Amino acid sequence: MMAWLMAGLLFTPLAWAVMSLMAGFRAGWRLAWLGMAVQGLVSVLLWLAIADQGGFYYALGDWPAPLGIELRVDGLAVTFILLTATVATACGLHAGVYLDPDKPWQRYFWPLFWFLWAGLNAVWLGADLFNLYVGLELISLSAVGLVALGGAGDALRASLRYLLAALVGSLFYLLGVALIYGQFGTLSLGGVAQLAEDHTALAGAGIALALMLAGLALKTALFPLHGWLPPAHGIAPSPVSALLSALVLKASFYIAARLWLALGETQGSYGVAQLAGALGAAAVLWGSWMACLQPRLKQVVAYSTVAQVGYLFLLFPLTWQVSDQISQQAQEGMTLQVISHALAKAAMFLAAGNLVLSTGSSKVEDLAGVGRFLPFSLFSFGLAGVSLMSLPPSGGFAAKWLLLQATIGSGQWWWALVLIAGGLLSAAYVFRIYRASFQEASGQDDFHHPPRRLEAIPMALALLSLGLGLAGEPVLAIMGLPFEEDG
């Protein structure tokens, strides 16, 4: 049973990538329905199985680590797998209607989409440092391909910049892996963590950890390394932007968090933890401020991603040498922030795509009057905004509440100021969009109505993000399940 679930999880996206490469865009879409159904079913079943039995290690090819590659199937991983299935299905359904099927290059959308999904699943489950590198590259290259698909000059420039940044980040990570292997003689994260506990404060391992974190921060677009993100996320077709902002960024952050939680305590330092937190705080303020200034709608949403990713990096100072309870709170806050931001940002990008489709312009000022024509998409945009502003009862609120408790509990009150200021600034840019949309139009009223389904999908995602605040408890209960080390 478990073997079948793992198989379905890892190999359906790859198999679907191969099959949809053979099909055209329309056939690929019909195929995608089936694939998304299989992925969704498998993710839910696996989630239930883990909730029932707890986590375990899964050795591929029956070669246990350190010789072979092991997958770590635990509560956090299955939570993210379920999140990926939800968001990717929504983006896939949106893309099937949103993208123009008659453009010859769109047929390559589905293979890249499925490869991206496969890479994400590989990263959530990865417990082998080098395998994580390959998974990251799988994600980066398919994401770059999706941004560049059918692209004109601007899209190509954005995707080239994205490619170069992503590759430099990967190489920093890989250099760190090389040093870790030289130090500990194994690539399995579990094995490394065990050795690191016996030999604390190795200078080389500390430097390797810093290298890996720096590379992953570049890939996660942490301030001031975020320059590549707004052009790439702003110019890609909306379903692709939603995938990139909601999931792709989280993959590199997830690895950074896993590394930090495994090695940070023994090989990290106060300076590294505070630096990561400070850069995250700067990202929150700078990203929100830039979002208030952007002339284009999707750039506003893209800069908002820069800001929201900043919150995640507060995990580093809030889990370094604090009591287990505070660390647990910070981790739960981080998980909820990842989930609620993924849902809300996907909703926001998809809704923004609908608005752009309907007004025929990507500028914020051209939204004038759209408030009377497209209230549904605008409403989804606003609901997603509620989660980003972290108002109760949204998932964003629950996340920041936990982070706030961890800040106070660990006596690092300065991060609390960032949490409050970030909430206010994000309210400013969401209301800016609203103000523009409800302004009376000056003669502009030729709005195009997108199909109903395009409007329903962002609404569903926004409602999920809102409801997460109410259903946070059971989600966190699964995430924190004890892990059977011998399983």
Place this chain on the structure above:
Amino acid sequence: MRRWATPSLLAVCFALVCVLGLGLWSIAFDPVGKSLPERVRDAMGSSGVDHPVTAVLLNFRSYDTLLEIGVLVIAAIAGISMARLPSLEDPAFRTHDALLGALQRWFVPLMWLVAGYLVWAGAKQPGGAFQAGAVLAATGVLMRLGGMPMDFLQPGRLLRVGLVLGFAVFLLVAFVTALVGDAFLAYPEGMAKSLILLIEVSLTLSIAMVLLSLFVAAPVTDATGNQEGGHR
């Protein structure tokens, strides 16, 4: 770039070299943990091949290799999505050269032979699918530069089948081993050698195809653009 930027960048790079060098030094003379190659040596008997690198690539860490071929296929997909011609190659780039033509008649069969040998040798000496695929692709590059027509490079079904053939076979083996065996990519007893050879041969063809199509993909037609909302 501003005037002060290069010197300060150089200073940062120098500092980085120093820090990393110190880290490397401390690692080199204070390693902890056990050594992995011993385990490889112990497990070689059940790996199905005689060369340890091939055993690691296609047995112990075959999941890495599967994903790595996936990365190659992604690059190829993104590459052919850039070209919007009935044929991938741009006819204007074709050259005709008598000397090249004569050389090719000697080289091409020889390189095919080398590629075939490299796949076969991979089981017990350095060699294998990637090296063979690279040689095969180099043959294609040579033919392409020599002006030989290459009709199979139309972005049609045949090209796409060629691109994913190796990946698909690898994936299929993974599936079948799960059906009859215990775990994914766990080759059944006695079958490891032939399955690995099957994977190697199809991978060679696909790798050559990927590299070649990326080489010839010419960015000829103008894009109509996919930018949402136009430039209003």
Place this chain on the structure above:
Amino acid sequence: MTPHLLYAFTGLLLFVTGLFGMIALDHLLRKLLALNLMGSGTFLVLVGLAQHRNGVDPVVQALVLTGIVVAIAATALGLVLIRRYYHLSGRSSLEPDTNDEAGP
């Protein structure tokens, strides 16, 4: 100081040289070459350090083979993108975006 360790230090030097080129050079092809230099440096560190520790190590040799394939895929994708970008815009460097005020 074994020869393997010398390789590792050389790799480190190459990595940082590549990083310098990556940031300081404008031309996209040069950036891509710098990136490959960084990659080669990383592989040298990976093999050199591991073989200094373990003697001949088939695991890292296999890892480097995988890494090379990934690097080739990324380089090839980069080249295709650069060629098309040059074809469409006539430029060979990433100039600061004028219309979307995107960072540094």
